[in-house]
Amino acid sequence: MKNISDKRTFEKYVELSLQSGVSPLELVFVPVADCDTGRPVAFRVQTVIRSVIAGTLRQEDYAHICDKRDTGTELFLQSLRRAAAHISDFKGCTPPIRFISLRCPAEAVENSRTDLYEAIAGVLKKSRITDPSFIMVEFPAEILEKSTDKARRALQDIHSLKVKTMITGCGKEDFPLSKLVTVQPYAVLLDKTAVAWAGNRDKPMLVSSMITYIKNMGIEAYAEGTADKRRELRRTDCAGFIDCEAVPLTAEQAVKLTKPESEYEEL
Numbered sequence: 427m428k429n430i431s432d433k434r435t436f437e438k439y440v441e442l443s444l445q446s447g448v449s450p451l452e453l454v455f456v457p458v459a460d461c462d463t464g465r466p467v468a469f470r471v472q473t474v475i476r477s478v479i480a481g482t483l484r485q486e487d488y489a490h491i492c493d494k495r496d497t498g499t500e501l502f503l504q505s506l507r508r509a510a511a512h513i514s515d516f517k518g519c520t521p522p523i524r525f526i527s528l529r530c531p532a533e534a535v536e537n538s539r540t541d542l543y544e545a546i547a548g549v550l551k552k553s554r555i556t557d558p559s560f561i562m563v564e565f566p567a568e569i570l571e572k573s574t575d576k577a578r579r580a581l582q583d584i585h586s587l588k589v590k591t592m593i594t595g596c597g598k599e600d601f602p603l604s605k606l607v608t609v610q611p612y613a614v615l616l617d618k619t620a621v622a623w624a625g626n627r628d629k630p631m632l633v634s635s636m637i638t639y640i641k642n643m644g645i646e647a648y649a650e651g652t653a654d655k656r657r658e659l660r661r662t663d664c665a666g667f668i669d670c671e672a673v674p675l676t677a678e679q680a681v682k683l684t685k686p687e688s689e690y691e692e693l
Contacts, residue, residue, distance in 0.1 A: 429545050447591065450475050451473055451474075451475060451476075451508075452470050452473070452474045452475075452476060453472070453473055453474075453505065453508045453512070453677065454473075454474050454674035454675060454676065455469045455470070455471055455610075455670060455674060455675045455676070455677060455679070456469065456470045456471075456472070456669075456672050456674050456675070456681035457469060457470075457668075457669075457672065457675070457680070457683060458470060458524075458527075458648065458666040458667065458668055459656060459666060459667045459669070460521075460666065460667075461656055461659045461660050461662070461664050461666070461667050462660050463616040464656070465521065465635045466523065466571070466680075466683055467521060467522075467523065467524055467526065467665075467666050468523055468525045468526070468562070468666060468686055469516070469523065469525075469526050469527070469680055470526075470527045470564075470668060471508075471509050471512075471526055471527070471528045471689045472484070472485040472505070472507060472528070472529070472674065473485065473501055473504065473505045473508070474674070475488065477693060481522065484572045485529065489531070491527075493531035493532070494531075494533050495534055497546045498531040498533060498534070499530075499531060499533065499534040499542070499545070500566070502529065502530045502531065502534065503545055503546075504551050505528045505529075505544065506528060506561070506563075507549055507552075507553065507574075509526050509561065510549065510550070510553035510561070511553065512526065512677050513526065513555060513557070513560050513561075515677065515681050516560075516680075516681065518683065519684040520686060522523070523560075523636075523684060524666075525559070525560055525561065525562040525563050525590055526560060526561060526562065527561075527562035527563070527590075527592060528561075528562075528563065528564060529564045529566075529594070529662075530542075530563050530564060530565055531566075532565065532566050532568045532569045532610060534539070535565065535576065535577060535580045536569070536573075536576070537689055542580065542583075542584075543580075543583040543584065543587070546563070546584060546587060546589065547587055548651065550589070551589060557588075558587055559588050559590060559666035561583065561589045561590065562589075562590040562591065562592050562612070562613070562630060562687035563584060563589060563590070563591050563592070564591075564592045564593075564615070565577070565581075565591065565593055565594070565611075566593075566594055566595050566597050567593055567594065567595040567596055567598070567601050569593075569609065570597075570601075570605050571624055574605060574608050575608075577609050578608055578609045578610070581609055581610070581611055585612070590612040590613065591611045591613075592611055592612065592613040592614060592615055592648070593606065593609065593610050593613075593614045593615070594613040594614070594615040594617070594650075595615070595617045596615060596616050596617060596620070596640075597616040597617045597619070597620025597621070597633075597636055598617050598620060601617075602662060603636065603639060603640065606613070606624070606640065606643055606645060607643055610643075610645070611645060612645070612646065613645060613647070613648055613665065614640055614645055614646070614647055614648070614650040615648045615649070615668070616636065616637070616647060616648070616650065617650065618650045618651045618670050620632075620633065620636065621633060621649045621650060621651035621655050621659075622637060622651060622652075622655070624649075624651070624655045624658035624659055625655070625657075625658035628646055633649070633658075633659070633662070634659075634662040636662075637649075637659075637662045637663050637664050638662075638663060641663045641681070643670075645666060646665040647663065647664055648664065648665050648666045648667070649664050649666075649667050649668070649670065650667070650668040650670050651670055652668075652669070652670060652671060653669045653671065653672075655667070656669070657669070
């Protein structure tokens with residue numbers, strides 16, 4: 427990515443991209459793999475910006491600039507609209523695809539819970555989604571730092587739409603898992619810094635214990651880390667694994683990966 431020193435200029439560029447509704451915005455897919463077989467059980471989607479000015483901007487390139495502005499929420503809603511259009515592509519897969527997940531910035535919760543609820547409801551209505559539970563909205567763990575009660579209400583509102591929720595970045599030293607009892611998301615994603623301990627000789631049961639603890643709260647536990655860590659989670663209750671170094675796929679490639687004849691690594 428080319429260096430962008432002027433954040434206002436960058437945000438203006440993103441706003442113009444959003445208003446166009448067409449390229450340079452592109453939805454890409456990252457598989458959520460079964461820990462045993464490696465086959466996809468879900469997909470995580472992200473919006474990539476193809477810019478002649480700044481090059482290819484991935485989510486991690488622009489999120490820190492846009493998240494605390496209205497642009498971050500609008501990017502989420504654009505991604506939601508685009509993801510909704512692909513739901514029918516994954517129906518009837520074997521094994522079934524559980525959900526498509528996408529990230530929502532913490533600022534969307536902290537600023538206006540009602541507006542976020544109405545915005546998501548509006549996208550679902552316009553997209554004519556018959557099964558909203560196929561959508562998983564990801565929130566960073568920081569939404570619990572300022573107001574656990576506000577986060578709880580926001581997730582409850584989204585659940586009332588039949589949409590699933592996930593808290594990401596869990597398992598870090600500064601994040602107490604006990605907070606999940608109050609908020610009750612549908613699922614959590616263990617941070618790669620925590621998953622790095624999987625298979626470690628000094629603390630061999632650390633990650634599996636966290637997963638068991640989360641599951642006992644009635645919450646599904648997913649994990650993110652380097653590809654070699656998936657093997658270490660096969661004997662745990664981990665619901666799925668995201669390779670943090672995986673190359674994102676186009677929608678066509680993602681659908682092809684779900685076909686019985688597709689190639690995948692089975693360890």
